[in-house]
Amino acid sequence: MSVELPEPGTVRPGGRTARVRSAVLRAAAEALVDRGFGRIDLPDIARRAEVGKTTVYRRWGSVAGVVADLLAEMASDSEPRADTGSLGGDLAALAHLIRRTFADPLHGPLFKAVIAAATCDAEAAEALGRFYRTRAAEWEPCIERARERGEVPAGTDAAEVIEAVSGPLYYRLLATGKPVDPAAADRAAAAALEAAAAGIFSSTAEG
Amino acid sequence: MSVELPEPGTVRPGGRTARVRSAVLRAAAEALVDRGFGRIDLPDIARRAEVGKTTVYRRWGSVAGVVADLLAEMASDSEPRADTGSLGGDLAALAHLIRRTFADPLHGPLFKAVIAAATCDAEAAEALGRFYRTRAAEWEPCIERARERGEVPAGTDAAEVIEAVSGPLYYRLLATGKPVDPAAADRAAAAALEAAAAGIFSSTAEG
DNA sequence: CCGTAAACGCAACTGGAGTTCCGTTATGAG
DNA sequence: CTCATAACGGAACTCCAGTTGCGTTTACGG
Numbered sequence: 001m002s003v004e005l006p007e008p009g010t011v012r013p014g015g016r017t018a019r020v021r022s023a024v025l026r027a028a029a030e031a032l033v034d035r036g037f038g039r040i041d042l043p044d045i046a047r048r049a050e051v052g053k054t055t056v057y058r059r060w061g062s063v064a065g066v067v068a069d070l071l072a073e074m075a076s077d078s079e080p081r082a083d084t085g086s087l088g089g090d091l092a093a094l095a096h097l098i099r100r101t102f103a104d105p106l107h108g109p110l111f112k113a114v115i116a117a118a119t120c121d122a123e124a125a126e127a128l129g130r131f132y133r134t135r136a137a138e139w140e141p142c143i144e145r146a147r148e149r150g151e152v153p154a155g156t157d158a159a160e161v162i163e164a165v166s167g168p169l170y171y172r173l174l175a176t177g178k179p180v181d182p183a184a185a186d187r188a189a190a191a192a193l194e195a196a197a198a199g200i201f202s203s204t205a206e207g
Numbered sequence: 208m209s210v211e212l213p214e215p216g217t218v219r220p221g222g223r224t225a226r227v228r229s230a231v232l233r234a235a236a237e238a239l240v241d242r243g244f245g246r247i248d249l250p251d252i253a254r255r256a257e258v259g260k261t262t263v264y265r266r267w268g269s270v271a272g273v274v275a276d277l278l279a280e281m282a283s284d285s286e287p288r289a290d291t292g293s294l295g296g297d298l299a300a301l302a303h304l305i306r307r308t309f310a311d312p313l314h315g316p317l318f319k320a321v322i323a324a325a326t327c328d329a330e331a332a333e334a335l336g337r338f339y340r341t342r343a344a345e346w347e348p349c350i351e352r353a354r355e356r357g358e359v360p361a362g363t364d365a366a367e368v369i370e371a372v373s374g375p376l377y378y379r380l381l382a383t384g385k386p387v388d389p390a391a392a393d394r395a396a397a398a399a400l401e402a403a404a405a406g407i408f409s410s411t412a413e414g
Numbered sequence: 415c416c417g418t419a420a421a422c423g424c425a426a427c428t429g430g431a432g433t434t435c436c437g438t439t440a441t442g443a444g
Numbered sequence: 445c446t447c448a449t450a451a452c453g454g455a456a457c458t459c460c461a462g463t464t465g466c467g468t469t470t471a472c473g474g
Contacts, residue, residue: 006450008450008451008452009450009451011441011442011449011450011451012440012441012442012449012450012451013441014441014442015440015441015442016439016440016441016451016452017441017450017451017452020451020452036326036327037326037327038271038326038327038328039327041430041431041432042431042432043430043431043432051452051453052452052453052454053431053432053453054433054434054452054453054454055451055452055453057431057432057433058451058452059451064245112326113326115322115326115381115382116323116326116327118381118382118384119243119244119245119319119320119322119323119381120243120244120245120246120323121245125384126384128382128383128384129383129384129385132382132383133383136383160394163375163378163379163383164371164374164375164395164398166374166375166378166382167371167373167374167375167376167377167378167379167395168370168371168373168374168375169374170374170377170378170381170382171370171373171374171377171378172370172374174322174325174326174377174381175322175325175335175339175373175377176335176336176339176340176343176370177325177332177333177335177336178336187367187407187408188371188374190402190407191371191398191399191402191407191408192398192402194401194402194405194407195397195398195399195401195402198401200394200397200398200401201394201398213420215420215421215422216420216421218419218420218421218471218472219419219420219421219470219471219472220471221471221472222470222471222472223421223422223469223470223471224420224421224422224470224471227421227422248460248461248462249461249462250460250461250462251461258422258423259422259423259424260423260461260462261422261423261424261463261464262421262422262423264461264462264463265421265422266421415474416473416474417472417473417474418471418472418473418474419470419471419472420469420470420471420472421468421469421470421471422467422468422469422470423466423467423468423469424465424466424467424468425464425465425466425467426463426464426465427462427463427464427465428461428462428463428464429460429461429462429463430459430460430461430462431458431459431460431461432457432458432459432460433456433457433458433459434455434456434457434458435454435455435456435457436453436454436455437452437453437454437455438451438452438453438454439450439451439452439453440449440450440451440452441448441449441450441451442447442448442449442450443446443447443448444445444446444447444448
């Protein structure tokens with residue numbers, strides 16, 4: 001008697017269904033870049049994707065839903081982490097990766113859109129959280145190697161270090177509007193390194 | 208021959224005009240809190256404010272416009288800065304001020320809404336930038352006093368220090384979705400202090 | 415207190431976002 | 445290859461956000 005309603009696209013995910021999905025995600029990225037999150041709607045995306053708008057409403061339901069799916073797609077091709085031989089070098093690499101992403105004419109607007117979507121929609125927020133957990137796990141070995149080298153104390157929390165590097169750059173992008181330039185990236189990395197070395201991010205540190 | 212078009216509300220800013228403005232801003236804040244930036248529109252705000260929707264369209268034009276004005280209003284009642292006698296104490300006070308703001312059932316959602324508006328609308332972005340410049344100027348004396356006490360080197364940039372404290376907290380709120388708890392606030396303040404003391408935010412520091 | 419015009423607000427209109435219905439295409443199991 | 449049905453797409457519909465026109469209220473200068 002239970003009525004099962006599987007999400008459209010989950011039972012027959014191949015062929016046309018897959019083509020439609022990739023067309024919609026590509027169209028959404030394009031629309032986000034040249035109009036911004038606040039100025040697009042599903043008919044807009046459907047037109048660009050050359051797909052029936054009914055389909056987009058049925059499978060994604062809202063712009064935020066499409067963005068959440070787009071984000072899941074982006075998470076799958078994760079950037080490789082650095083391995084420069086020192087924590088300072090690795091953190092600088094991370095900071096500059098973030099900076100370059102923001103400066104990129106494609107990915108910059110996309111990231112702002114994704115953050116905007118996350119503030120409006122729980123599903124998008126969840127997708128964004130997953131994305132950053134994945135990213136943090138990817139870079140965790142850098143901190144582990146630094147611990148082995150004795151650059152940071154045992155018990156240093158990798159996620160905290162990454163947060164300290166990323167935070168100021170995101171703050172610039174989203175809050176103050178100041179440019180996220182190379183100098184800002186260097187400072188963020190250097191500050192995080194200094195704090196990590198001092199044991200600020202170590203759980204076994206002074207209470 | 209030049210056609211002047213003053214913004215509505217600028218020529219006769221008193222009496223009814225002022226009442227309408229405060230009613231609209233109050234209604235907008237209420238709507239933002241219990242529906243979120245992505246789910247409100249101007250007719251919604253006009254209904255809550257018991258004001259003609261024509262008026263709201265004429266004076267503010269869009270939800271982002273209302274949010275920008277709301278932000279300007281919020282900036283005017285600026286929080287007082289701390290003066291605990293040590294930079295560590297002052298930065299911790301700042302971090303906890305931010306944390307309490309995010310946790311506040313009124314201001315928390317409001318801040319997320321404001322950031323979302325800034326990603327969608329240039330005017331809102333500009334208003335947000337002004338807000339943070341004001342906030343940074345307000346707290347700048349803390350760093351100045353720290354320099355006099357010899358806690359940080361000369362040439363330490365106050366805005367950079369504030370950015371280092373605030374950034375990780377905003378990153379949690381907007382990107383990872385991890386809770387902005389007291390421990391996170393303490394870490395952010397401690398990390399910024401460590402980096403500042405090491406001269407990372409000093410313009411005269413090692414090149 | 416009066417008069418001008420700034421600002422408001424009602425009502426009627428319009429365009430398009432979001433929904434529903436149903437016929438068509440084509441996936442994937444057998 | 446065949447068939448059941450998942451998924452798509454056109455078309456028609458509804459509803460309301462956003463706009464316009466115009467009459468009413470009222471701030472504020474004199």
